[in-house]
Amino acid sequence: xxxxxxxxxSRVGGYVLGIAGELGAAALMLKSTxxxxxxxxxxxRETMKQSVKIGVDSVGVxxxxxxxxxxxxxxxxxxxxxxxxxxxxxxxxxxxxxxxKELGPVLTSIVVAGRAGAVVxxxxxxxxxxxxxxxxxxLGTHPARYLLVPRYIAFLVTLPLLVVLANFIGxxxxxxxxxxxxxxxxxxxxNDIFTFMDINDFMxxxxxxxxxxxxxxxxxxxxxxxxxGGAEGVGKSTTEAVVTSMVLVMGIDYFISAVLVAVGI
Amino acid sequence: xxxxxxxxxxxxxxxxxxxxSCRIEDGDxxxxxxxxxxxxxxxxxxxxRLLKPDSGRILVDGEDIAALDDEFEIARIRRNFGYLxxxxxxxxxxxxxxxxxxxxxxxxxxxxSDYPRIVADKLALVGLEKVEHLKPAELSVGMKKRVALARAxxxxxxCILYDEPTTGLDPVTTEMVTDLIVSASEKLKVTSILVTxxxxxxxxxxxxxxxLDKGVFAAVEPPDRFVKxxxxxxxxxxxISGGANGCGGHGGRPGHAGHTGTGGRH
Numbered sequence: 013x014x015x016x017x018x019x020x021x022s023r024v025g026g027y028v029l030g031i032a033g034e035l036g037a038a039a040l041m042l043k044s045t046x047x048x049x050x051x052x053x054x055x056x057r058e059t060m061k062q063s064v065k066i067g068v069d070s071v072g073v074x075x076x077x078x079x080x081x082x083x084x085x086x087x088x089x090x091x092x093x094x095x096x097x098x099x100x101x102x103x104x105x106x107x108x109x110x111x112x113k114e115l116g117p118v119l120t121s122i123v124v125a126g127r128a129g130a131v132v133x134x135x136x137x138x139x140x141x142x143x144x145x146x147x148x149x150x151l152g153t154h155p156a157r158y159l160l161v162p163r164y165i166a167f168l169v170t171l172p173l174l175v176v177l178a179n180f181i182g183x184x185x186x187x188x189x190x191x192x193x194x195x196x197x198x199x200x201x202x203n204d205i206f207t208f209m210d211i212n213d214f215m216x217x218x219x220x221x222x223x224x225x226x227x228x229x230x231x232x233x234x235x236x237x238x239x240x241g242g243a244e245g246v247g248k249s250t251t252e253a254v255v256t257s258m259v260l261v262m263g264i265d266y267f268i269s270a271v272l273v274a275v276g277i
Numbered sequence: 278x279x280x281x282x283x284x285x286x287x288x289x290x291x292x293x294x295x296x297x298s299c300r301i302e303d304g305d306x307x308x309x310x311x312x313x314x315x316x317x318x319x320x321x322x323x324x325x326r327l328l329k330p331d332s333g334r335i336l337v338d339g340e341d342i343a344a345l346d347d348e349f350e351i352a353r354i355r356r357n358f359g360y361l362x363x364x365x366x367x368x369x370x371x372x373x374x375x376x377x378x379x380x381x382x383x384x385x386x387x388x389x390s391d392y393p394r395i396v397a398d399k400l401a402l403v404g405l406e407k408v409e410h411l412k413p414a415e416l417s418v419g420m421k422k423r424v425a426l427a428r429a430x431x432x433x434x435x436c437i438l439y440d441e442p443t444t445g446l447d448p449v450t451t452e453m454v455t456d457l458i459v460s461a462s463e464k465l466k467v468t469s470i471l472v473t474x475x476x477x478x479x480x481x482x483x484x485x486x487x488x489l490d491k492g493v494f495a496a497v498e499p500p501d502r503f504v505k506x507x508x509x510x511x512x513x514x515x516x517i518s519g520g521a522n523g524c525g526g527h528g529g530r531p532g533h534a535g536h537t538g539t540g541g542r543h
Contacts, residue, residue: 138369146327147366150359151428152352152383 038234041156045164045233048157059162066128066163067170071177073127074120078178081115082107082185090194100194104204107186108179109213116179117217118265121224124171125257129232132163133253136236137246145237155237164229171225172218179217212277219277220268224261231257278302279324279436279468284333284343285492286319293319295492297333301485303435306462306469308479311489312514317472318363320489321438324470325358326351356384359429359467363441365421367413367428373400374409377428384432399427402464403457419450426457436468437461443475451478458482476518480504488514 016022085107090100136159139145148155190196235253239245284297293316301307309317322328324335326342335343342354367376377399378392400406403423413421429437442458443451455478462469473479479486480500487497490510496503
């Protein structure tokens with residue numbers, strides 16, 4: 013029999029303490045990253061390398077995801093519109109608004125969290141359990157300077173660019189379905205977009221991307237830096253990083269959208 | 278000179294180092310032996326300030342590095358040390374050349390044009406050549422250790438810390454790494470601090486041997502006196518590890534050390 017008097021309270025308390033500990037460690041890591049970002053020269057080569065790994069290597073999967081998303085959006089909108097109005101209406105508007113304001117940023121962030129975030133956590137986690145992080149200290153540099161700052165910059169620069177690409181390709185996907193399957197004239201499709209969309213709509217999605225990039229970088233790096241327990245620990249950290257990033261992207265998407273809508277963006 | 282006074286380090290729920298004191302003169306080879314899990318690695322990680330001691334003093338040339346909190350100050354102190362990790366800890370994504378020149382970039386002001394010469398020199402010191410372009414994954418375990426040693430000495434440290442340098446190596450590679458430690462100590466005239474559970478290695482190389490037991494040094498003695506110790510913990514450890522036979526009286530200083538074979542039970 014357990015000697016804990018209130019096991020439920022004890023478990024809840026332990027859980028809360030665990031989360032508080034994680035947040036505290038992540039905050040300290042962030043503080044250290046900001047410090048080294050301004051206190052030392054940028055590791056240009058490492059930053060470029062990470063930008064390729066995180067951004068360029070994610071182009072293919074981002075393009076495919078957004079292309080099919082744009083296609084299915086046009087298809088579903090067309091079908092529903094035909095049922096309701098006997099003709100496909102506002103296909104371009106719906107596809108582009110959906111892509112630019114929500115699906116482009118969120119789907120791309122989820123794809124990048126799953127692909128590049130996992131790579132970052134696994135890489136840093138492996139360095140942690142094989143003492144390569146300690147080796148950085150012994151060779152005169154700080155892990156925040158050499159590992160974290162370049163990865164933060166890579167996420168913050170490449171994710172917004174990937175989102176712009178995803179928005180464009182998704183809209184093209186919608187265009188192909190609209191013009192070939194739904195027989196919407198191409199001028200109508202583009203007019204539907206440019207008549208209703210303005211820069212604020214684009215900025216709504218674009219600004220959110222920076223928050224997602226920052227969050228994915230923080231979760232991935234933190235999980236990597238706190239990895240314990242060999243290969244099994246690396247696997248566990250990587251899974252946790254991907255799941256946490258995806259859930260947080262969804263969660264903070266709502267709150268940021270609410271704020272942006274409130275301020276008129 | 279490195280002087281440790283009343284060093285203590287705990288981890289949550291576990292007391293690792295209680296009250297360690299010792300004095301390591303310049304040029305000495307100081308070994309810490311003891312079974313796995315007794316805090317040997319914790320001891321040298323405290324000296325390197327990879328871990329902050331809970332209490333006590335670590336005086337490096339008179340400066341107490343245990344009390345330092347400023348990251349730049351700690352980095353300045355670390356310049357005095359080279360560190361050979363148990364598994365080498367070479368950076369997987371970098372080539373051998375980049376690994377060895379890594380410390381030159383951050384620890385020294387040496388111009389980049391000199392890196393190829395220095396890297397080639399250090400590789401020659403550890404008996405390797407023409408491996409600069411290889412990645413760690415392409416090296417054998419023994420080669421990795423040698424490259425790691427070349428990296429540890431590249432920036433010209435005054436003291437080299439060896440964390441279990443022969444653990445997991447076959448007898449031939451163990452012998453080779455042992456010879457490298459001796460030659461590095463002799464050629465570079467550095468202080469060496471070695472933690473190992475290989476008692477024969479410690480007795481062969483060291484000018485002083487310390488046995489870590491229950492968080493304190495059970496003894497700090499020259500090898501010839503160490504093997505004759507009446508301390509029960511030392512006697513038991515020497516018996517189990519086979520170090521009591523055939524190790525006594527080997528002067529200890531690198532270069533004058535006799536060969537006793539490596540590891541294994543007698």
